[in-house]
Amino acid sequence: MFFKLAWRNIWRSKRRTVITMSSIVFAVLLSVLMFSVKNGLLNKMEQNIVGYYTGYIQVHQKGYWDEKILDNTFDSSEELEDQLLANAGVKAAVPRLESFALAASDEKSKGVAVIGIDPEGEHLATQLKDKLVDGIYLTATSNGAMLTTGVAEYLDLGLGDTLVLLGQGYRGATAVGKYVVQGMIEFASPDLNSTMVYLPLTQSQELYVASDKLTSLVLLVDNPSGAHALAEELRSDIVGDKYEIMSWQELLPDIHQFIEAEKAENIIFQVILYVLIAFGIFGTILMMTLERQYEFGVLVAIGMRRAKLSTVVVMENVMISMLGVVIGMLISIPIVGYFYNFPIRVSGKLQEAYENFGFEPVFYFSIEPIVFYSQTIVVLVISLILSIYPMFKIGFLDPIKAMRA
Amino acid sequence: MAVIETKNVHKTYNHAVVPVHAVVGVDLKIEKGEFTAIVGPSGSGKTTLLNMIGGLDKPTEGSVMVNNVDISSLSRNELIDFRLEHIGFVFQAYNLIPVLTARENVEFVMLLQKQSKEDRDSRVTALLEEVGLSDKTDKRPSELSGGQQQRVAVARALASKPDFVLADEPTANLDSKSAENLLDMMARLNQDEQMTFIFSTHDQRVIDKAKRVITLVDGRIDSDIVKE
Numbered sequence: 001m002f003f004k005l006a007w008r009n010i011w012r013s014k015r016r017t018v019i020t021m022s023s024i025v026f027a028v029l030l031s032v033l034m035f036s037v038k039n040g041l042l043n044k045m046e047q048n049i050v051g052y053y054t055g056y057i058q059v060h061q062k063g064y065w066d067e068k069i070l071d072n073t074f075d076s077s078e079e080l081e082d083q084l085l086a087n088a089g090v091k092a093a094v095p096r097l098e099s100f101a102l103a104a105s106d107e108k109s110k111g112v113a114v115i116g117i118d119p120e121g122e123h124l125a126t127q128l129k130d131k132l133v134d135g136i137y138l139t140a141t142s143n144g145a146m147l148t149t150g151v152a153e154y155l156d157l158g159l160g161d162t163l164v165l166l167g168q169g170y171r172g173a174t175a176v177g178k179y180v181v182q183g184m185i186e187f188a189s190p191d192l193n194s195t196m197v198y199l200p201l202t203q204s205q206e207l208y209v210a211s212d213k214l215t216s217l218v219l220l221v222d223n224p225s226g227a228h229a230l231a232e233e234l235r236s237d238i239v240g241d242k243y244e245i246m247s248w249q250e251l252l253p254d255i256h257q258f259i260e261a262e263k264a265e266n267i268i269f270q271v272i273l274y275v276l277i278a279f280g281i282f283g284t285i286l287m288m289t290l291e292r293q294y295e296f297g298v299l300v301a302i303g304m305r306r307a308k309l310s311t312v313v314v315m316e317n318v319m320i321s322m323l324g325v326v327i328g329m330l331i332s333i334p335i336v337g338y339f340y341n342f343p344i345r346v347s348g349k350l351q352e353a354y355e356n357f358g359f360e361p362v363f364y365f366s367i368e369p370i371v372f373y374s375q376t377i378v379v380l381v382i383s384l385i386l387s388i389y390p391m392f393k394i395g396f397l398d399p400i401k402a403m404r405a
Numbered sequence: 406m407a408v409i410e411t412k413n414v415h416k417t418y419n420h421a422v423v424p425v426h427a428v429v430g431v432d433l434k435i436e437k438g439e440f441t442a443i444v445g446p447s448g449s450g451k452t453t454l455l456n457m458i459g460g461l462d463k464p465t466e467g468s469v470m471v472n473n474v475d476i477s478s479l480s481r482n483e484l485i486d487f488r489l490e491h492i493g494f495v496f497q498a499y500n501l502i503p504v505l506t507a508r509e510n511v512e513f514v515m516l517l518q519k520q521s522k523e524d525r526d527s528r529v530t531a532l533l534e535e536v537g538l539s540d541k542t543d544k545r546p547s548e549l550s551g552g553q554q555q556r557v558a559v560a561r562a563l564a565s566k567p568d569f570v571l572a573d574e575p576t577a578n579l580d581s582k583s584a585e586n587l588l589d590m591m592a593r594l595n596q597d598e599q600m601t602f603i604f605s606t607h608d609q610r611v612i613d614k615a616k617r618v619i620t621l622v623d624g625r626i627d628s629d630i631v632k633e
């Protein structure tokens with residue numbers, strides 16, 4: 001009956017309830033969409049760079065990340081790999097030898113990053129095979145190269161053409177090599193897509209005169225969001241100070257900070273939005289409380305405890321808010337779901353602007369649960385905080401005074 | 406044993422420039438089964454006295470005993486529970502919860518008393534029949550006339566099986582026909598169920614129905630007449 005009473009009470013002033021609820025629906029909708037698209041964009045950015053290239057944790061010779069030169073390489077070591085793999089959070093340790101070179105075709109040349117990879121391992125760690133858009137994926141023993149489409153386009157190279165790499169090898173040796181283009185890779189990140197050249201690990205070690213040397217081990221981790229803690233753990237597991245073990249947050253502090261800052265900004269926006277909505281809700285609660293003083297007086301007079309009366313009134317507030325949230329969700333879930341499956345691709349000026357910032361020019365939507373449940377929690381908390389007013393009013397209610405008005 | 410006994414009850418309002426002595430030294434005993442009217446000119450202290458008897462207000466001086474319990478000694482919540490269990494209220498108007506039907510309004514106090522569903526159902530049905538509203542049980546207050554609303558209020562006051570019913574000008578907002586009907590109904594409940602009623606009124610025809618008439622003047626009992 002008390003539930004029924006609360007439920008009917010919220011429909012006493014239909015118009016007011018509908019307006020209040022609509023404002024909540026609107027806030028939830030706007031907030032979910034904003035949150036979803038922003039998180040989607042940021043998660044995608046993280047995935048494009050970290051998931052598809054850097055990896056969540058890397059191990060190097062100490063000092064390599066500060067000074068990325070071939071002299072800071074280490075000898076591939078089974079002992080190190082075993083130690084890393086001993087941690088259950090580490091699924092695989094994938095070797096790389098990365099350096100720079102001048103890439104040249106017949107007409108043109110361009111600075112590129114040359115990555116020597118274990119092709120199968122690399123696929124495990126960064127799904128590289130999925131990025132192959134043309135040609136054949138490398139094997140450990142092939143002697144060709146894979147180019148990102150940006151590089152290929154710039155150098156005007158196609159499959160079967162010959163690529164020349166020129167650079168400096170280990171301890172100042174000269175690095176020169178000729179490779180047949182056997183595969184094309186396409187990355188979403190415009191930066192990556194215009195700089196990468198892949199060789200099999202042994203080929204690159206030969207090129208750089210760095211036999212058996214590695215610049216990094218990329219770790220395939222069980223739980224990417226726990227990478228930072230895992231790196232911490234591994235640092236204490238691996239004794240000695242020969243190696244540096246870095247999470248992606250340490251590898252790419254700029255991107256990490258950018259993502260964090262954007263997420264914080266998102267939260268500030270939501271706070272502002274909900275504070276505005278809270279004023280509207282409060283107006284309704286204020287009216288509901290003041291209009292019903294006489295009735296509250298009667299109820300307390302005939303024997304209803306104030307606490308019980310307060311409970312009914314709080315229930316009313318929570319019902320209005322939660323109805324708003326539920327309706328907001330029901331509307332936003334299909335919208336977000338649709339755009340999750342069919343992201344919006346932007347073009348023209350906006351596309352250029354995005355690419356200049358190193359973003360993929362696509363609005364991805366996130367369907368992480370937090371996008372949705374954070375709204376519910378925020379609205380619930382607001383309506384509970386605002387309920388303090390009627391609770392206070394009822395707590396100090398004097399039935400005679402209330403009924404005289 | 407008296408259901409209600411007031412001893413030297415005073416109520417003084419001090420927040421005006423001059424203190425207002427609304428009730429001055431009232432000694433009063435009301436026995437079970439009485440049908441008593443409190444009358445007197447406007448401002449004579451009827452409402453103030455009834456509020457103190459009903460535990461809605463506290464005397465400045467003196468004591469109010471209900472069933473030998475000094476109600477001014479009760480805490481805030483104890484007083485609410487006491488009202489729920491022992492006193493039925495009928496106010497001048499707007500007694501009912503607007504969003505509940507007649508039946509639900511009557512049932513409401515029994516729910517507060519945590520009575521079982523069967524007890525509630527049968528008593529509510531019986532009470533609504535007694536006040537002549539069997540055909541209006543599912544109507545909301547806004548769909549009932551003023552007189553019908555007051556009847557529901559009486560049914561609700563009785564639902565909790567109180568020791569007595571207090572009604573401050575229950576007929577003030579009714580036309581004379583409805584007022585008479587309401588009083589006849591209350592008189593019948595008093596007769597049939599020995600329910601004690603104390604009501605205040607200005608209306609001579611209502612006064613005529615009372616068995617005992619207490620007249621207040623300037624907060625004092627001016628006369629106290631028990632009729633045959």
Ligand SMILES: Nc1ncnc2c1ncn2[C@@H]1O[C@H](COP(=O)(O)OP(=O)(O)OP(=O)(O)O)[C@@H](O)[C@H]1O
Binds near residue numbers: 425426
């Ligand atoms: N809260 C209050 N503050 C100050 N004075 C009050 C208050 N309540 C009542 N009074 C005064 O106390 C006196 C008695 O008022 P009360 O309402 O009891 O009279 P009444 O007999 O019920 O009058 P009526 O027939 O008009 O209802 C009046 O002079 C009134 O002005």
Ligand SMILES: [Mg+2]
Binds near residue numbers: 451
């Ligand atoms: Mg009065």
